[in-house]
Amino acid sequence: MRLSVIGTGYVGLVTAACFADMGHEVVGADRDAERIRLLEAGRSPIYEPGLDDLIARGTRAGRLRFATETADAVRDSDIVFITVGTPSRAAGDADVTDVATVADAIASALPDYRLIVEKSTVPVRTGERIREQIQLLTQGAVPFDVACNPEFTREGSAIHDFMHPDRIVLGVSNERSERLLRELYAPFDCPVLVTDLATAELIKHASNAFLATKISFINAVAAICERVGADVRQVADGMGYDRRIGRAFLDAGVGYGGSCFPKDVAAFIQIAREAGYEFRLLEEVARVNEGQREALIRQLREALWVLGGRTITVLGLSFKPNTDDVRESPAITIIERLRREGAVVRACDPVAEANARRVLPDVAYCPDPYEAARGSDALVLLTEWEEFRALDLARLRGLMRRPVLVDGRNALDPRAARAAGFRYAGVGR
Numbered sequence: 192m193r194l195s196v197i198g199t200g201y202v203g204l205v206t207a208a209c210f211a212d213m214g215h216e217v218v219g220a221d222r223d224a225e226r227i228r229l230l231e232a233g234r235s236p237i238y239e240p241g242l243d244d245l246i247a248r249g250t251r252a253g254r255l256r257f258a259t260e261t262a263d264a265v266r267d268s269d270i271v272f273i274t275v276g277t278p279s280r281a282a283g284d285a286d287v288t289d290v291a292t293v294a295d296a297i298a299s300a301l302p303d304y305r306l307i308v309e310k311s312t313v314p315v316r317t318g319e320r321i322r323e324q325i326q327l328l329t330q331g332a333v334p335f336d337v338a339c340n341p342e343f344t345r346e347g348s349a350i351h352d353f354m355h356p357d358r359i360v361l362g363v364s365n366e367r368s369e370r371l372l373r374e375l376y377a378p379f380d381c382p383v384l385v386t387d388l389a390t391a392e393l394i395k396h397a398s399n400a401f402l403a404t405k406i407s408f409i410n411a412v413a414a415i416c417e418r419v420g421a422d423v424r425q426v427a428d429g430m431g432y433d434r435r436i437g438r439a440f441l442d443a444g445v446g447y448g449g450s451c452f453p454k455d456v457a458a459f460i461q462i463a464r465e466a467g468y469e470f471r472l473l474e475e476v477a478r479v480n481e482g483q484r485e486a487l488i489r490q491l492r493e494a495l496w497v498l499g500g501r502t503i504t505v506l507g508l509s510f511k512p513n514t515d516d517v518r519e520s521p522a523i524t525i526i527e528r529l530r531r532e533g534a535v536v537r538a539c540d541p542v543a544e545a546n547a548r549r550v551l552p553d554v555a556y557c558p559d560p561y562e563a564a565r566g567s568d569a570l571v572l573l574t575e576w577e578e579f580r581a582l583d584l585a586r587l588r589g590l591m592r593r594p595v596l597v598d599g600r601n602a603l604d605p606r607a608a609r610a611a612g613f614r615y616a617g618v619g620r
């Protein structure tokens with residue numbers, strides 16, 4: 192099929208590259224000309240394992256190309272995916288300006304029938320709004336449909352997730368849209384759930400809000416564990432064997448971050464409010480999450496007495512391993528906080544340094560974790576990269592001024608850390 196993907200960020204690029212790899216003809220469009228220049232030169236603007244190869248293969252095969260004009264992409268496709276960002280506004284609701292801009296651009300470029308599919312995470316009824324606005328602009332001159340196909344991939348394993356989804360959700364308003372999307376997704380071996388548009392839009396927000404709730408739930412349990420001397424990891428294991436609960440997303444730590452959970456939880460609270468329901472459960476989920484960062488600062492202060500003038504080494508900047516995405520990363524908030532307290536911060540991350548530099552230009556970055564730890568008063572692990580789990584703790588300890596280790600992800604073995612001479616603090620253990 193001929194497809195276009197408007198917005199070549201984390202979701203759009205993976206969508207474009209994976210569909211091209213499956214044999215479709217795909218155009219990826221983005222208003223960011225520098226991004227398109229990089230892509231045309233065969234380079235990925237983001238770090239996502241396996242994405243470079245997929246882009247190169249698609250481009251070489253002539254099935255994947257890039258454009259700066261939405262009109263250009265819409266002309267050459269049967270299905271148009273919208274994958275632009277929907278960031279939080281100050282009140283927490285989703286800013287859908289980019290989605291609206293793309294809808295306008297699509298309207299003015301429609302040559303004949305197109306199926307327009309929102310893949311961005313959008314407030315319920317956005318599909319309806321897109322349809323209304325395109326209808327207003329085109330005055331019925333060109334047929335089109337709007338559908339919703341929410342994306343559930345995780346950064347860091349997005350290509351695998353895209354190719355092997357747990358389910359595919361198709362929010363459609365008629366049979367023609369359903370037929371086209373079923374044809375596109377026919378090779379996938381997973382349940383396909385066909386719903387109306389509003390239901391599909393809600394499935395995405397409800398899913399992310401539920402996952403965030405699991406994380407905040409276990410973090411609340413961790414707070415109790417700390418007070419009574421229990422181990423939250425074992426509590427989570429004991430809960431997780433219950434198939435009704437499952438072990439995933441029950442890792443206590445410094446809290447969730449990234450470009451999705453914080454904004455989607457905030458947006459869902461607003462969506463509920465507009466619908467006349469106060470989603471207090473989710474408000475508490477967000478509050479618990481914020482509290483985790485504060486708890487870590489308290490642990491550091493407890494170990495170091497004061498933070499001003501102390502040198503603190505932060506291991507991990509991305510919001511989770513295997514991505515360079517630092518949006519809403521707990522590491523960024525914690526570093527900002529430490530610096531406000533007068534601490535000297537040194538930081539290390541295998542791939543996220545360049546993105547972190549844009550938001551925190553004045554931090555001392557060291558590519559080598561041992562160099563980063565040299566002479567510091569405390570080590571704080573904030574992203575559980577595999578290479579950090581494998582660190583030689585005794586060697587690290589030997590390089591530091593004070594043997595303080597705060598493990599914000601429960602990624603290290605407390606016994607090994609203590610045996611290496613560290614004063615170790617994890618979360619809920």
Ligand SMILES: NC(=O)c1ccc[n+]([C@@H]2O[C@H](COP(=O)([O-])OP(=O)(O)OC[C@H]3O[C@@H](n4cnc5c(N)ncnc54)[C@H](O)[C@@H]3O)[C@@H](O)[C@H]2O)c1
Binds near residue numbers: 226
């Ligand atoms: N990041 C994820 O893992 C993930 C997973 C599932 C769903 N989502 C959702 O998908 C959407 C996109 O997320 P993302 O992380 O890929 O965002 P992103 O910020 O990485 O990418 C968005 C891209 O859209 C481009 N863009 C914005 N306005 C445009 C316009 N008018 N015309 C053309 N291009 C335009 C931007 O330049 C940018 O490159 C969001 O709604 C997000 O919530 C993200």
